Amino acid sequence: MRTGIATVCLSGTLEEKLRAAAKAGFDGVEIFETDLVTSSLSPEDVRLLAADLGLGLDLYQPFRDLDSVPDERYRANLRRAEAKFRLMGRLGIDTILVCSTVAAAGAAYTDDDGLRAEQLHGLAELAAGHGVKVAYEALAWGTYVNDYEHAWKIVESADHPNLGTCLDTFHILSRLGTGGPDPSGIEAIPGEKVFFVQVADAPKLSMDVLNWSRHYRVFPGEGQFDLPGFLGHAARTGYNGPVSLEVFNDTFRQADVERTAVDAMRSLIWLEERTAKTLAAASARGTAHDGAVEPTPAQLAQASRANAMRLTTLPQVAPPAGLNFAEVKSAAGTEATGALERLLAQLGFAPRGDHRTKPVSLWTLGEARIVLNHQGAAGVAPAISALAFDVADAVTAAARAVQLKAQPVPRTSQANEEILQAVRAPDATEVFLCEDTRWMQEFGDGDASPQPAGSARIDHINLAQPWQHFDEAVLFYSSVLALTPEASQDVSSPAGLVRSQVMQTALSDNAAGDGGALRRSVRLALNLAPWIQADSVKGTLRDTFQEHIAIEVDDLIAHAAACRRRGLPFLPIPENYYEDLDARFGLDPEFLAALRGLDLLYDRDAHGEFLHFYTATVGSVFFEVVQRIAGYDGFGAPNAPVRHAVQFAAQSAARRAG
Ligand SMILES: O=C(O)c1ccc(O)c(O)c1
Numbered sequence: 300m301r302t303g304i305a306t307v308c309l310s311g312t313l314e315e316k317l318r319a320a321a322k323a324g325f326d327g328v329e330i331f332e333t334d335l336v337t338s339s340l341s342p343e344d345v346r347l348l349a350a351d352l353g354l355g356l357d358l359y360q361p362f363r364d365l366d367s368v369p370d371e372r373y374r375a376n377l378r379r380a381e382a383k384f385r386l387m388g389r390l391g392i393d394t395i396l397v398c399s400t401v402a403a404a405g406a407a408y409t410d411d412d413g414l415r416a417e418q419l420h421g422l423a424e425l426a427a428g429h430g431v432k433v434a435y436e437a438l439a440w441g442t443y444v445n446d447y448e449h450a451w452k453i454v455e456s457a458d459h460p461n462l463g464t465c466l467d468t469f470h471i472l473s474r475l476g477t478g479g480p481d482p483s484g485i486e487a488i489p490g491e492k493v494f495f496v497q498v499a500d501a502p503k504l505s506m507d508v509l510n511w512s513r514h515y516r517v518f519p520g521e522g523q524f525d526l527p528g529f530l531g532h533a534a535r536t537g538y539n540g541p542v543s544l545e546v547f548n549d550t551f552r553q554a555d556v557e558r559t560a561v562d563a564m565r566s567l568i569w570l571e572e573r574t575a576k577t578l579a580a581a582s583a584r585g586t587a588h589d590g591a592v593e594p595t596p597a598q599l600a601q602a603s604r605a606n607a608m609r610l611t612t613l614p615q616v617a618p619p620a621g622l623n624f625a626e627v628k629s630a631a632g633t634e635a636t637g638a639l640e641r642l643l644a645q646l647g648f649a650p651r652g653d654h655r656t657k658p659v660s661l662w663t664l665g666e667a668r669i670v671l672n673h674q675g676a677a678g679v680a681p682a683i684s685a686l687a688f689d690v691a692d693a694v695t696a697a698a699r700a701v702q703l704k705a706q707p708v709p710r711t712s713q714a715n716e717e718i719l720q721a722v723r724a725p726d727a728t729e730v731f732l733c734e735d736t737r738w739m740q741e742f743g744d745g746d747a748s749p750q751p752a753g754s755a756r757i758d759h760i761n762l763a764q765p766w767q768h769f770d771e772a773v774l775f776y777s778s779v780l781a782l783t784p785e786a787s788q789d790v791s792s793p794a795g796l797v798r799s800q801v802m803q804t805a806l807s808d809n810a811a812g813d814g815g816a817l818r819r820s821v822r823l824a825l826n827l828a829p830w831i832q833a834d835s836v837k838g839t840l841r842d843t844f845q846e847h848i849a850i851e852v853d854d855l856i857a858h859a860a861a862c863r864r865r866g867l868p869f870l871p872i873p874e875n876y877y878e879d880l881d882a883r884f885g886l887d888p889e890f891l892a893a894l895r896g897l898d899l900l901y902d903r904d905a906h907g908e909f910l911h912f913y914t915a916t917v918g919s920v921f922f923e924v925v926q927r928i929a930g931y932d933g934f935g936a937p938n939a940p941v942r943h944a945v946q947f948a949a950q951s952a953a954r955r956a957g
């Protein structure tokens with residue numbers, strides 16, 4: 300599959316954009332007109348630079364408001380177009396994108412497909428003289444032409460070899476459900492008349508489509524559109540030109556250009572794989588079109604034409620089977636590290652000893668394993684530095700991650716030590732891929748057996764994400780680790796709104812809990828807030844974010860009582876919360892008193908009930924203890940504002956105290 304990216308996706312100057320696109324491995328770019336007009340590089344310079352970088356210049360865009368206009372305006376448009384064709388000659392670009400007209404109020408436009416076909420034919424004829432091809436795209440907000448079928452109908456009747464259509468996923472998929480045609484109709488367009496394919500994802504928002512498009516597009520896999528389904532249709536036409544990202548996004552426009560380009564490339568690698576799988580699944584079912592079990596000769600021909608795109612796949616991984624351990628980095632011998640160790644002991648964790656060769660110690664509670672890494676710099680507050688997933692085949696999982704442009708973490712391992720595969724997540728957290736817990740033998744007395752004391756495990760990990768890398772993180776965890784993103788939720792905090800994005804494995808009876816309730820093996824929550832900065836190296840700005848590790852226990856009330864006896868500093872919960880809880884749920888007074896007495900929080904969903912509590916924060920880390928009763932499947936989201944408010948008050952008090 301030929302990969303491309305529009306310069307409008309990236310921040311910086313045209314030169315920076317081209318260099319970043321080439322470095323990330325793109326085959327080509329679309330030059331967005333503003334990027335060229337504002338550049339100090341001449342068209343010849345751009346052509347040379349791109350050639351030097353091994354980057355194709357695949358498209359020039361956009362050319363606006365050509366069609367449906369009165370004759371005089373049309374002739375002016377042709378003059379304007381001819382100047383662009385000459386410019387494209389200097390750039391060495393052979394395809395221009397023409398988008399459907401957005402009529403200005405009061406002007407004398409004509410809504411007539413015959414006229415539009417004639418005007419596009421005239422443009423294509425002019426283009427042919429310059430060796431240029433015209434790709435006509437329906438903008439979702441085009442005044443007369445706003446869906447791909449209509450654009451194709453006009454292109455078909457204009458019938459000029461230099462005129463084809465441009466398919467843009469945003470304009471097509473944003474109109475599903477509001478009168479736009481189904482994307483399966485794309486397969487009726489001959490592949491050679493599809494001159495260009497642009498892809499963008501987007502979250503499902505209810506807002507006007509122009510603003511949705513201009514500000515909220517994201518890279519494939521970061522939103523909610525069915526892009527593999529779309530690209531499968533495009534592939535079945537026989538199209539084998541560029542699949543090019545065109546993402547207008549307020550965050551990407553200001554984020555680091557090289558990172559964004561890598562994120563973009565990852566999204567296309569992911570999309571290519573998903574599309575190949577979608578096509579293979581459809582042909583295996585033999586029901587791609589008409590429900591026939593055996594593919595018809597026409598279907599077979601179509602399937603082989605789809606190979607024109609030469610979709611490649613990646614090493615396959617199953618979703619992780621659990622969270623193997625979490626690591627907190629904390630400088631040796633500091634007050635904060637002492638506080639952290641006290642907190643773990645009060646939570647019931649037992650110290651299992653130091654690592655044989657590294658300044659790292661292991662604490663366990665049942666199956667919950669927390670590694671304290673003392674290699675943190677002094678003056679840097681404790682922070683979550685790594686998480687480890689249980690995978691069936693670590694080498695394959697790491698190979699997949701690296702193909703998806705994740706950065707491998709180089710490890711220095713001594714002889715006889717387990718070699719753990721690890722890659723870096725977008726927020727710099729190390730992500731380990733583990734097949735077992737043999738690594739535990741390198742600690743203390745070398746006993747790798749689980750603790751007998753009750754059963755406990757890591758329930759979820761909550762990571763704060765810098766706003767610059769939030770979408771990138773969602774794609775990272777879904778493409779690399781096969782976690783599924785849920786719809787995000789906004790949680791109020793005194794400091795502002797926090798967006799909470801859950802990424803998790805499917806409900807499964809392989810991991811059945813009490814009473815056979817379905818469970819999930821991995822739950823991760825990503826928090827996005829504007830005050831979480833990308834340049835705040837983890838733990839240096841202790842006030843900018845808090846993250847936590849949640850431990851699941853079987854009897855939360857008993858566990859909380861034991862923690863209290865050990866002197867654990869609980870996060871204190873305000874009385875107003877308990878009054879509201881009683882109003883909402885009408886709880887048994889004795890039970891309510893138990894909750895109140897222990898600073899416990901409570902929630903209920905369609906499955907069951909949830910009990911949880913939080914500890915005080917050390918550095919940027921705190922702990923949560925939870926109990927899921929009868930398959931409760933949430934995170935106590937209604938209680939999150941209470942937690943944020945109490946933590947905010949504690950931080951303010953700490954700041955005032957100096
Ligand atoms: O927002 C726009 O105007 C615009 C321009 C060119 C495109 O290809 C597109 O998809 C949108």
Ligand SMILES: [Mg+2]
Nearest residue numbers: 436467497545
């Ligand atoms: Mg477009």
